[in-house]
Amino acid sequence: DAKTTQPPSMDCAEGRAANLPCNHSTISGNEYVYWYRQIHSQGPQYIIHGLKNNETNEMASLIITEDRKSSTLILPHATLRDTAVYYCIVRLGVHDMRFGAGTRLTVKP
């Protein structure tokens, strides 16, 4: 039970923004939303995380709805190297990250 729902796959044109949605309707008030990605045959790579406010770093932006029941990861200018499986995770505890099936993002030329 990963507590999150993501579309299984998405396509994006190179250079365009990739918007990856995630539903987490049962999230509790003190649980963080984390995003990781996994490029083929590599270890999961941390992207960004947030609690209530929107967050931005050098890789991506995270938009969390006011009711916190959903979020969107935005890759502003997708490149072919962004092709990966993207995982949205709600932290159940300090150490307990449940990885679901994620969204397979394919960036196309």
Place this chain on the structure above:
Amino acid sequence: DAGVIQSPRHEVTEMGQEVTLRCKPISGHNSLFWYRQTMMRGLELLIYFNNNVPIDDSGMPEDRFSAKMPNASFSTLKIQPSEPRDSAVYFCASSLEGGRGDTQYFGPGTRLTVL
């Protein structure tokens, strides 16, 4: 900065043999995690250490699996005896645990094949 280091990167062994996977966490991190990834089950947490002490091993599949962390810079995951169904990619991750926002950083993984 060096990230999490795992060795070996690939391991092929025969059923019944002992397998030892190794992990060096990021320097200064106080928590270490072992995960297993398969096509069928995805990414699963096996065991979690904090300050070298095993805190939660409920994900360890059976007694054939054991993990140790003798010091802050080294951990092992041992499978004895190994079975074909243990074939998977094993990841080690580490974090600096100090609040609910701490982040886990993953190593490159060890791809284990048991024949």
